[in-house]
Amino acid sequence: MLRALFIYLSKLRWMRSLILKLSFTRKASRRFVAGETAPEAVEVVRYLNQQNILATLDHLGEDVHTEADARSACDDYVRILDLIQQGGVPSHVSLKLTQFGLDVSGDVCRELVASVIEKAAQVGTFVRIDMEGAPHTERTLAVYRDMRKIYSNVGIVLQAYLYRTEDDVKRLVSEGMAHVRLCKGAYKEPASIAFPRKADVDANMVKLMQLMLGDEARAHGAYLAMATHDVRMIEATKKFVAEHNIPKDAFEFQMLYGIRRDLQQQLAAEGYKLRVYVPYGNEWYPYFMRRLAERPANIWFVLSNFFRP
Numbered sequence: 001m002l003r004a005l006f007i008y009l010s011k012l013r014w015m016r017s018l019i020l021k022l023s024f025t026r027k028a029s030r031r032f033v034a035g036e037t038a039p040e041a042v043e044v045v046r047y048l049n050q051q052n053i054l055a056t057l058d059h060l061g062e063d064v065h066t067e068a069d070a071r072s073a074c075d076d077y078v079r080i081l082d083l084i085q086q087g088g089v090p091s092h093v094s095l096k097l098t099q100f101g102l103d104v105s106g107d108v109c110r111e112l113v114a115s116v117i118e119k120a121a122q123v124g125t126f127v128r129i130d131m132e133g134a135p136h137t138e139r140t141l142a143v144y145r146d147m148r149k150i151y152s153n154v155g156i157v158l159q160a161y162l163y164r165t166e167d168d169v170k171r172l173v174s175e176g177m178a179h180v181r182l183c184k185g186a187y188k189e190p191a192s193i194a195f196p197r198k199a200d201v202d203a204n205m206v207k208l209m210q211l212m213l214g215d216e217a218r219a220h221g222a223y224l225a226m227a228t229h230d231v232r233m234i235e236a237t238k239k240f241v242a243e244h245n246i247p248k249d250a251f252e253f254q255m256l257y258g259i260r261r262d263l264q265q266q267l268a269a270e271g272y273k274l275r276v277y278v279p280y281g282n283e284w285y286p287y288f289m290r291r292l293a294e295r296p297a298n299i300w301f302v303l304s305n306f307f308r309p
């Protein structure tokens with residue numbers, strides 16, 4: 001119920017303007033957002049790297065409605081890739097296709113995403129295409145396939161809550177394109193297309209993890225980034241790789257900046273590859289609301305900031 005409410009609120013423009021103006025919500029957002037500027041975010045990456053934690057930088061933004069805004073988002077990504085190179089901090093980047101104009105023009109979106117992937121290749125790094133709500137799933141996969149046919153430094157995200165994801169995994173594996181970040185899924189989807197029960201989402205995530213790490217998938221070049229803070233998902237992955245003698249560098253775990261930092265440090269100390277998703281920028285509102293939707297306790301954390309000096 002609360003989850004649905006916060007996901008609904010994440011789309012309201014008047015709410016966005018209000019929340020962005022309130023000083024206590026801005027302060028609270030810093031729990032999940034690395035800063036409003038690229039240099040601040042790069043310093044966070046440097047700090048993570050010092051703890052043997054890898055990173056992927058995300059310049060927050062989604063749902064742009066003009067080509068000019070899409071081009072401006074693209075310029076921002078080129079700038080952050082320059083900073084990654086100049087600062088000597090190895091970091092991937094993650095982006096959303098609606099930020100690159102997917103709803104404005106598929107051609108413009110492809111042109112801009114290709115230029116970011118090319119720039120990333122020059123810098124020696126990697127671009128992850130985030131997955132958004134179900135109206136964008138098919139088009140996001142189509143753009144990904146077009147990019148992956150040309151570039152090897154690009155990957156996609158799949159969501160375990162969608163019924164279709166098992167087929168998507170199998171198809172990408174057979175096409176040799178399964179460079180996949182697997183997550184549970186952060187949007188509100190109807191029961192006609194997504195598992196409504198958390199237990200079923202969890203079971204599907206374990207099944208998909210095993211598919212992605214199986215001998216056949218790895219023989220086809222599949223690479224899994226298991227993106228979760230759920231200890232049971234993490235333990236299931238550790239157990240599967242131990243039982244199948246899969247080396248620790250043949251896959252990675254991923255978590256979000258500011259969430260379960262204890263677990264992040266533990267995995268890094270145990271020698272697993274761990275990458276943290278580091279969002280930054282002033283368009284933090286929808287991202288922030290999705291984090292509140294995931295965990296009602298975060299709402300009390302936000303309210304407590306109201307009373308702090």
Ligand SMILES: Cc1cc2nc3c(=O)[nH]c(=O)nc-3n(C[C@H](O)[C@H](O)[C@H](O)COP(=O)(O)OP(=O)(O)OC[C@H]3O[C@@H](n4cnc5c(N)ncnc54)[C@H](O)[C@@H]3O)c2cc1C
Nearest residue numbers: 130131183184185186227228229230254255256277291294
């Ligand atoms: C690196 C990364 C990239 C992602 N990219 C995408 C994407 O492209 N598309 C997409 O739809 N979703 C994405 N997600 C979000 C994902 O789909 C889930 O919504 C989110 O990760 C919560 O699911 P969980 O696996 O952590 O499990 P859950 O069962 O939701 O949570 C397990 C435990 O993790 C902790 N936890 C989880 N969320 C929070 C939170 N917000 N605050 C505090 N503690 C929390 C709690 O201890 C909780 O008990 C991404 C997640 C990660 C980690």
